[in-house]
Amino acid sequence: MTKKVTITDLAKRANVSVTTVSQILNGKDDRFSEKTVKRVHQLQKEMGYAPDFNAQSLIRRSGHTIGVLVPNINNPFFSRFLRGIESVAMDNGYIPLIFGSNNNQKLESYYLFESIRRAADGMIIASAISDVSYIDNILNQNGIPYLLTDQAPITEGDKVDVNNYHGGEMLADYLIKKGHRDVTVVTDKQPTLNLHQRLVGFLDMFKRHQMAIPNERIIETDLTKLGGYHAAKSALATKPTAIFALNDEIAIGLYRGIHEAGLRIPDDISVVGYDDIDLAEYVTPTLTTIHQPAFEMGESAAKLILARIQDQKRAFQEVSLPIELIERNSVRDIRS
Amino acid sequence: MTKKVTITDLAKRANVSVTTVSQILNGKDDRFSEKTVKRVHQLQKEMGYAPDFNAQSLIRRSGHTIGVLVPNINNPFFSRFLRGIESVAMDNGYIPLIFGSNNNQKLESYYLFESIRRAADGMIIASAISDVSYIDNILNQNGIPYLLTDQAPITEGDKVDVNNYHGGEMLADYLIKKGHRDVTVVTDKQPTLNLHQRLVGFLDMFKRHQMAIPNERIIETDLTKLGGYHAAKSALATKPTAIFALNDEIAIGLYRGIHEAGLRIPDDISVVGYDDIDLAEYVTPTLTTIHQPAFEMGESAAKLILARIQDQKRAFQEVSLPIELIERNSVRDIRS
DNA sequence: TGATTGAATTAAACTGTTTTACCAAATTTG
DNA sequence: CAAATTTGGTAAAACAGTTTAATTCAATCA
Numbered sequence: 001m002t003k004k005v006t007i008t009d010l011a012k013r014a015n016v017s018v019t020t021v022s023q024i025l026n027g028k029d030d031r032f033s034e035k036t037v038k039r040v041h042q043l044q045k046e047m048g049y050a051p052d053f054n055a056q057s058l059i060r061r062s063g064h065t066i067g068v069l070v071p072n073i074n075n076p077f078f079s080r081f082l083r084g085i086e087s088v089a090m091d092n093g094y095i096p097l098i099f100g101s102n103n104n105q106k107l108e109s110y111y112l113f114e115s116i117r118r119a120a121d122g123m124i125i126a127s128a129i130s131d132v133s134y135i136d137n138i139l140n141q142n143g144i145p146y147l148l149t150d151q152a153p154i155t156e157g158d159k160v161d162v163n164n165y166h167g168g169e170m171l172a173d174y175l176i177k178k179g180h181r182d183v184t185v186v187t188d189k190q191p192t193l194n195l196h197q198r199l200v201g202f203l204d205m206f207k208r209h210q211m212a213i214p215n216e217r218i219i220e221t222d223l224t225k226l227g228g229y230h231a232a233k234s235a236l237a238t239k240p241t242a243i244f245a246l247n248d249e250i251a252i253g254l255y256r257g258i259h260e261a262g263l264r265i266p267d268d269i270s271v272v273g274y275d276d277i278d279l280a281e282y283v284t285p286t287l288t289t290i291h292q293p294a295f296e297m298g299e300s301a302a303k304l305i306l307a308r309i310q311d312q313k314r315a316f317q318e319v320s321l322p323i324e325l326i327e328r329n330s331v332r333d334i335r336s
Numbered sequence: 337m338t339k340k341v342t343i344t345d346l347a348k349r350a351n352v353s354v355t356t357v358s359q360i361l362n363g364k365d366d367r368f369s370e371k372t373v374k375r376v377h378q379l380q381k382e383m384g385y386a387p388d389f390n391a392q393s394l395i396r397r398s399g400h401t402i403g404v405l406v407p408n409i410n411n412p413f414f415s416r417f418l419r420g421i422e423s424v425a426m427d428n429g430y431i432p433l434i435f436g437s438n439n440n441q442k443l444e445s446y447y448l449f450e451s452i453r454r455a456a457d458g459m460i461i462a463s464a465i466s467d468v469s470y471i472d473n474i475l476n477q478n479g480i481p482y483l484l485t486d487q488a489p490i491t492e493g494d495k496v497d498v499n500n501y502h503g504g505e506m507l508a509d510y511l512i513k514k515g516h517r518d519v520t521v522v523t524d525k526q527p528t529l530n531l532h533q534r535l536v537g538f539l540d541m542f543k544r545h546q547m548a549i550p551n552e553r554i555i556e557t558d559l560t561k562l563g564g565y566h567a568a569k570s571a572l573a574t575k576p577t578a579i580f581a582l583n584d585e586i587a588i589g590l591y592r593g594i595h596e597a598g599l600r601i602p603d604d605i606s607v608v609g610y611d612d613i614d615l616a617e618y619v620t621p622t623l624t625t626i627h628q629p630a631f632e633m634g635e636s637a638a639k640l641i642l643a644r645i646q647d648q649k650r651a652f653q654e655v656s657l658p659i660e661l662i663e664r665n666s667v668r669d670i671r672s
Numbered sequence: 673t674g675a676t677t678g679a680a681t682t683a684a685a686c687t688g689t690t691t692t693a694c695c696a697a698a699t700t701t702g
Numbered sequence: 703c704a705a706a707t708t709t710g711g712t713a714a715a716a717c718a719g720t721t722t723a724a725t726t727c728a729a730t731c732a
Contacts, residue, residue: 004452004478006718017682022720033680053453054393055718059687063390074419079410095450098434114431116340117389142340225618256618282561282592284620342688353712358690368710391688395717 005047014043025051057119065097066305067115067123069108071192073100075223075249076277077294078126081149084298085124092306094121103190105129109138116142122305126150127192145308149301150193158304159318160297164194167290168201170325171272174288175242176209179335180270184217184240186231186250195223195246198274202244225253232257241334242270248277248289251330255283266332276326286328293321341383350379361387393455401433402641403451403459405444407528409436411559411585412613413630414462417485420634421460428642430457439526441465445474452478458641462486463528481644485637486529494640495654496633500530503626504537506661507608510624511578512545515671516606520553520576522567522586531559531582534610538580557586564589572597577670578606584613584625587666591619602668612662622664629657 011018016036024032024040043049057063066089070078082098089096097120099111108129115123116138123146128135132148136157139146147158175183185202188195199218206213217238221231228250235243235254245251251273255265263269265285273280276291300319308314343361347354352372360368360376379385393399402425406414418434425432433456435447444465451459452474459482464471468484475482483494511519521538524531535554542549555570557563564586571579571590581587587609591601599605601621609616612627636655644650 004718007720008718018719019682019721020680023681026720031680036680050449050453052394052455052718053450054390054399054455055687056720057390057687058388058394058689058718059720061687074415079415083410095433097431113386114389117386119388119390225614229618252615252618255620259620278561279588279615282565282588282619284591284595344688354689355691355712355714356710359711362690372710388688391717392690394688394719395690397717 004052005049007049007051010040010043010047010049013047014040016040061119062121063119064094065115065118065120066094066302066309067111067118067120068096068098068126069101069111069123069128070098070126071101071103071129072223073098075247076279077247077275077292080277080294081126081298081301084295084300085302086298087295088299088302088306094306096302101129103129109134112138116144120144121309122146124149124301124305127194129190129192145305145312147301147305147308149297156316158308158316160301160304160321161318162292162297162321162323164197165201165204167274167292167323168198168203169205170323171244171274171290172202172205174325174327175244175270175272175331176206176211178242178270178331178333180242180331181211182217182238182240183213183242183244184219184235184238185213185244185246186219186221186228186235186254187246188223189220191246198246221250223247223249225249225256228253228255229257232261236261236263236269240269242272242331245271245273248273248275248280248287251287251289252279252283266330270331270334272331280326281328285330288328288330289326291324291326293323296321340388341385343385343387346376346379346383346385349383350376352376397455398457399455400430401451401454401456402430402638402645403447403454403456404432404434404462405437405447405459405464406434406462407437407439407465408559409434411583412615413583413611413628416613416630417462417634417637420631420636421638422634423631424635424638424642430638430642432460432638437465439465445470448474452480456480457645458482460485460637460641463530465526465528481641481648483637483641483644485633492652494644494652496637496640496657497654498628498633498657498659500533501537501540503610503628503659504534504539505541506659507580507610507626508538508541510661510663511580511606511608511667512542512547514578514606514667514669516578516667517547518553518574518576519549519578519580520555520571520574521549521580521582522555522557522564522571522590523582524559525556527582534582559583559585561585561589561592564591565593568593568597572599572605576605578608578667581607581609584609584611584616584623587623587625588615588619602666606667606670608667616662617664621666624664624666625662627660627662629659632657 007018007021011021021040024037029037068085072078085096101108123144125146126149149160187199203213219231219234221227232254243254245254251271254271258265265271273287273289276289280287280289343354343357347357357376360373365373404421408414421432437444459480461482462485485496523535539549553574555567557567568590579590581590587607590607594601601607609623609625612625616623616625
């Protein structure tokens with residue numbers, strides 16, 4: 001167990017001061033003779049020197065880290081979203097610090113402070129549980145720029161957004177055109193703003209067609225496969241011709257419940273989801289859903305926050321990404 | 337943008353030295369008067385002080401971090417494995433630093449050094465791509481304990497293991513008992529040791545029954561749904577009665593390919609997988625597979641590495657977790 | 673000749689925390 | 703009552719770097 005090699009070791013071997021080494025290794029080498037520069041680089045390789053991350057972060061007051069807060073790491077949508085973030089963060093020498101709040105407000109707050117403690121340079125927050133102004137307060141207080149991927153009712157800030165309201169509308173419109181009017185919705189017990197907008201868009205469209213969906217037709221569960229599975233019974237009890245699952249995970253759970261009830265999709269009942277996780281085209285029947293550009297959302301979020309880290313004064317920017325209805329085989333046209 | 341509150345600020349307000357504050361906040365408060373202790377704690381809450389992570393890590397030479405290296409973050413098996421690690425790490429005040437090597441050796445090596453740079457206290461490595469002795473070298477050199485979840489051919493070290501060889505055997509035995517002899521295998525292009533053992537167990541069992549599987553029946557692809565989907569055609573071309581997918585992801589990809597080819601599972605062809613990801617009981621038909629206790633593997637791994645961090649001298653320990661064949665509906669009994 | 677300039681390098685201050693060694697006053701002990 | 707011990711606390715060094723301002727030395731200039 002050899003001791004870790006430090007900048008001082010390197011400086012000694014090179015017969016220069018640590019200042020010199022530091023400067024050279026940070027690219028400010030125009031002030032030094034070519035000989036010295038070469039020698040330092042040479043020795044760095046030889047000795048396998050890499051600056052200590054914590055020492056660097058401490059004095060730079062930057063952990064070269066961006067904190068990422070998502071509700072659920074295991075949800076495939078967020079999984080791809082995170083990969084998008086990771087991809088651009090890594091390319092720029094930043095490392096994402098990923099936290100899953102699991103709908104737990106205490107945990108969310110803890111992670112906020114943990115990010116501060118770790119000198120995160122910025123944060124990306126997807127669908128916060130807590131009050132947005134609370135988050136804004138904490139983060140502002142500590143001078144940490146952040147970004148929401150939510151239609152959060154906050155006056156200013158960078159945003160990455162997809163129009164969830166419109167997504168809900170599109171699905172409703174699609175089902176209506178296929179002749180469905182007895183439609184049941186399976187949503188989250190504690191919907192984040194995203195989901196809420198999605199739901200409202202859907203309901204509004206039905207209202208506009210004088211076919212308002214009654215409350216009994218709105219079933220609440222967890223945003224997971226298991227949640228969908230559990231909700232299947234009560235959903236089926238409402239005798240719908242179609243079910244709108246607020247995300248694909250729920251839809252896949254419903255598939256199972258529906259199959260176990262001896263019904264067939266889409267012959268006996270239609271199902272639509274939301275997100276277009278990659279699984280959506282692997283289930284039988286393939287799932288009609290709204291495609292959200294999860295990876296691109298992650299990329300945009302990371303780009304935006306990095307840009308702000310570079311320049312705190314730049315104008316706020318709002319990136320809006322398109323969504324798309326992907327028609328597959330889980331909906332039947334029931335017009336006689 | 338108020339400045340971050342430091343231990344010095346707190347000390348000033350409390351009219352004591354920073355030493356005192358540090359000691360008290362670290363629980364070494366028996367040397368101080370009750371009054372002082374109370375005051376310090378009171379002020380900590382009031383001022384919202386939390387010690388700077390980087391400063392702490394620097395002087396403690398510990399990032400309270402454990403580096404985790406997995407081949408693929410998106411694979412549901414690893415996803416649950418990571419959650420297991422996370423769970424016990426967090427409970428002990430450690431944060432996992434998660435890296436996905438994506439079968440890229442360069443990246444793997446980079447992450448190793450990044451972990452060192454960040455003063456990781458230990459590492460968990462699942463199925464390394466690189467030579468194990470290479471990893472051992474680097475990590476040993478820097479005094480970082482590590483743990484493999486692999487049947488790696490290394491003399492000593494902590495290990496978390498499930499018997500992949502036996503898992504392969506069990507599946508082979510099962511298929512043989514159901515009358516299958518024309519069996520095709522779909523495996524990874526660059527199998528890690530885990531997968532290799534799994535495959536060898538499977539092949540050996542067939543050999544033992546004088547039904548050795550020829551090389552043409554071993555098809556290589558990526559370890560993903562898409563990989564499975566792409567492999568379906570060539571797999572079907574070998575006219576098997578059953579297919580062994582080396583993990584469930586591949587199996588789900590095969591499902592799609594098989595369905596698109598107009599065949600039915602298990603009527604026309606049987607499929608078995610490996611891992612028992614939660615999706616396995618959501619697909620149609622539900623998938624017969626080997627259950628690996630992914631979450632528990634993660635938990636054990638984290639516990640083991642934490643124990644070693646506490647006490648570098650303790651005896652090496654090898655945890656072996658049980659696997660189980662889960663019989664579902666994807667295999668038909670074809671004995672006439 | 674003395675001042676100025678420029679190139680190459682460095683000393684010293686700083687980041688926020690922990691730790692070791694030490695100190696003064698109060699209390700106990702012999 | 704002097705010596706020893708306890709009580710409650712602090713100063714300073716260390717951790718591994720970065721950054722700013724200063725220094726040295728030689729060459730150029732007026």
